[in-house]
Amino acid sequence: MSNTKTLFSERSQRLILWWGIGLAVIYGVCLIFLFDMVPPPSAEWSPEQVAAFYQEHGTRIRWGSVICGWTSAFMMPILAVVTMQMARVETGGAKIWSALSLVSGAMMSLFLALPPIFWGVAAFNADRGDEITAMMHELGLLTLTTTDQYYIFMWVGVTVLALRPATQLVKHNPFPRWWGYLSLWITVMFEAGAFAFIPKTGPLSWNGLLVFWSPLSLFGVWITIQSWLVFRALRGQVADKQAATEAETAAELEAVLL
Amino acid sequence: MTSLTSLASSRTPADLLRTSATAVWIFLVVATVTSWALGTDHAFVDNTTAASVVVLLLAFVKVRFVGLYFMELKDAPLPLRALIEAWCLIVCALTVGFFLAG
Amino acid sequence: MTSDVIDAPASPATAPGKKRRIPGEEGTWIFIFGDMCVFAVFFCVYLSARMADPAGFAHDQAELNQNFGAINTVLLLVSSLLVVLATRAVHSPALKRHAPRLLAGAWLCGAGFLGIKALEYAEKVHHGITPQTSDFFMYYFVLTGLHAFHLVLGLAMLTVLIRFASKPEMSRGQFIFFEGGACFWHMVDLLWLVLFPLIFLVR
Numbered sequence: 001m002s003n004t005k006t007l008f009s010e011r012s013q014r015l016i017l018w019w020g021i022g023l024a025v026i027y028g029v030c031l032i033f034l035f036d037m038v039p040p041p042s043a044e045w046s047p048e049q050v051a052a053f054y055q056e057h058g059t060r061i062r063w064g065s066v067i068c069g070w071t072s073a074f075m076m077p078i079l080a081v082v083t084m085q086m087a088r089v090e091t092g093g094a095k096i097w098s099a100l101s102l103v104s105g106a107m108m109s110l111f112l113a114l115p116p117i118f119w120g121v122a123a124f125n126a127d128r129g130d131e132i133t134a135m136m137h138e139l140g141l142l143t144l145t146t147t148d149q150y151y152i153f154m155w156v157g158v159t160v161l162a163l164r165p166a167t168q169l170v171k172h173n174p175f176p177r178w179w180g181y182l183s184l185w186i187t188v189m190f191e192a193g194a195f196a197f198i199p200k201t202g203p204l205s206w207n208g209l210l211v212f213w214s215p216l217s218l219f220g221v222w223i224t225i226q227s228w229l230v231f232r233a234l235r236g237q238v239a240d241k242q243a244a245t246e247a248e249t250a251a252e253l254e255a256v257l258l
Numbered sequence: 259m260t261s262l263t264s265l266a267s268s269r270t271p272a273d274l275l276r277t278s279a280t281a282v283w284i285f286l287v288v289a290t291v292t293s294w295a296l297g298t299d300h301a302f303v304d305n306t307t308a309a310s311v312v313v314l315l316l317a318f319v320k321v322r323f324v325g326l327y328f329m330e331l332k333d334a335p336l337p338l339r340a341l342i343e344a345w346c347l348i349v350c351a352l353t354v355g356f357f358l359a360g
Numbered sequence: 361m362t363s364d365v366i367d368a369p370a371s372p373a374t375a376p377g378k379k380r381r382i383p384g385e386e387g388t389w390i391f392i393f394g395d396m397c398v399f400a401v402f403f404c405v406y407l408s409a410r411m412a413d414p415a416g417f418a419h420d421q422a423e424l425n426q427n428f429g430a431i432n433t434v435l436l437l438v439s440s441l442l443v444v445l446a447t448r449a450v451h452s453p454a455l456k457r458h459a460p461r462l463l464a465g466a467w468l469c470g471a472g473f474l475g476i477k478a479l480e481y482a483e484k485v486h487h488g489i490t491p492q493t494s495d496f497f498m499y500y501f502v503l504t505g506l507h508a509f510h511l512v513l514g515l516a517m518l519t520v521l522i523r524f525a526s527k528p529e530m531s532r533g534q535f536i537f538f539e540g541g542a543c544f545w546h547m548v549d550l551l552w553l554v555l556f557p558l559i560f561l562v563r
Contacts, residue, residue, distance in 0.1 A: 165533060181387030185394045188513070192506075199491065202498045209405060210502075214398070269454050274445045283441045286553075287434065294430040297561025310562040317557045321550050328444050328546040330383045330539075338382060341393060349400045353554075356407035357562060360414055 005245045010238045013081045014231065020077035021227055027071045027112070028220070034064030035119055038216070040141055040207045043200040047134035054126040054133050065120025072113035078223065079105020079154065082174075085230055086161055089170040101157035108150035115140040141196075145206050145215070148193040155187040155222075172236030174229040182225070186218045282327040289316050311354060318350035384540025392547045395510065399551050402506075403558055406499045413495060418563060420496035423489065428480045429560040432473050436549040439469035443518075443542045450525055450538060459525035466545070467518045470511055477508055500559055507551055514548045517541045
């Protein structure tokens with residue numbers, strides 16, 4: 001059996017993408033129900049309030065950190081598959097935009113993994129000085145909201161490839177042009193995150209519209225649509241391969257019979 | 259905007275101005291000056307709330323004109339045209355509603 | 361970016377008669393309406409914050425200089441008209457050479473807007489007013505800043521359009537992109553048409 005006939009690559013990509021999606025869902029559920037970070041507590045809380053929060057919910061938060069220890073790198077499998085698909089359509093020369101997206105996928109996993117660790121540390125010894133617990137809590141939230149750059153590199157890569165005319169010539173391409181525009185818009189919307197260092201209330205605070213709600217929901221929207229596009233493209237790629245294999249077998253059979 | 263095909267025969271730069279967008283633009287400038295007068299101490303309406311509502315309504319009329327004539331959504335497929343009309347209507351209703359409630 | 365399906369040569373008669381067509385690409389409209397919806401949410405958030413503290417908002421609003429806002433509105437309207445004229449010009453072989461100059465004029469109006477905005481911010485900071493001063497000024501800086509950010513993106517877009525318009529021949533894909541870019545610029549204008557009355561005028 002020749003390499004072109006095996007569906008190992010397509011099947012693996014599908015499996016790994018589902019793996020990433022599963023981890024992402026668990027991470028989201030932890031963020032909402034175990035850490036109580038959707039929405040995050042007000043940035044105006046006093047250290048005493050923060051410490052009381054961790055003393056009261058300590059066990060739950062530490063179990064959240066345990067589960068996130070297993071799940072928080074969910075962007076690595078997702079981006080591994082997405083960049084394989086990017087490399088497939090990035091024709092002609094070095095696959096530089098795919099590489100850029102792959103490294104940002106790996107790096108953003110780091111900044112998604114750190115906040116649950118920080119919150120877990122805050123809860124680990126919540127009876128210590130209030131100020132110290134409050135600092136760990138703030139470190140966690142600011143790490144989550146202000147590390148935009150890693151997401152933006154990935155989306156710029158996706159945008160460039162989706163808007164490149166040559167990409168649209170590749171069959172079963174999971175990056176249609178409209179997707180380029182949507183990714184570009186999400187990139188622009190994400191830029192606001194870093195402002196969370198400045199205000200404590202309003203749309204640019206860490207629980208605000210531009211820093212928390214829009215990045216969180218757009219991140220979810222992006223993963224959902226991109227996964228759907230990749231699954232759809234993979235179905236087409238599998239069908240193409242199967243059709244080619246059948247044609248080849250038929251030709252071989254015909255050659256034998258004649 | 260008049261159909262772009264007629265432009266193929268245009269010769270002078272003045273032909274560029276022969277479009278409904280120019281008339282719309284004059285309206286937009288007049289409306290801006292009116293809003294400015296209504297919203298500053300040059301007010302010719304005593305009731306500031308009424309003046310403010312007029313200013314807001316005028317703003318969304320201007321938005322609609324920009325959408326229809328500058329972005330050329332007037333001749334866009336109906337879903338897209340409906341989108342701009344709906345945005346104007348809904349956002350106008352929301353802002354005026356919020357303003358009057360405040 | 362040549363020899364692609366999307367970059368096939370332009371057909372001169374793009375719009376036969378009254379046929380309905382999408383200006384630009386579908387994707388541009390995702391971007392434009394996405395932005396417009398975000399700003400719509402902000403209009404409501406701003407007004408609901410104003411409901412919580414009407415006296416404070418009225419007091420702070422009196423510190424704004426409406427004339428800056430009004431001049432900026434006119435600048436953006438002029439630039440939008442110039443972009444409309446440039447879009448018409450690139451469709452006419454005889455007038456195409458005017459398009460880069462019209463777009464450059466639009467670009468200068470946009471830059472003028474930013475200049476006046478910088479002057480306005482500087483005046484505020486000089487009087488000790490920052491986003492931390494009050495809720496009103498926080499919204500003032502965030503909303504006008506977000507708009508100014510879009511304007512900077514728009515200026516970058518206009519630069520691309522000037523490059524396209526300066527080419528001896530534009531491809532079909534470039535024509536479509538040109539229309540989309542023009543619409544983005546109109547959106548920057550359109551958002552300001554609401555922001556100016558909302559923040560500066562409505563009392």
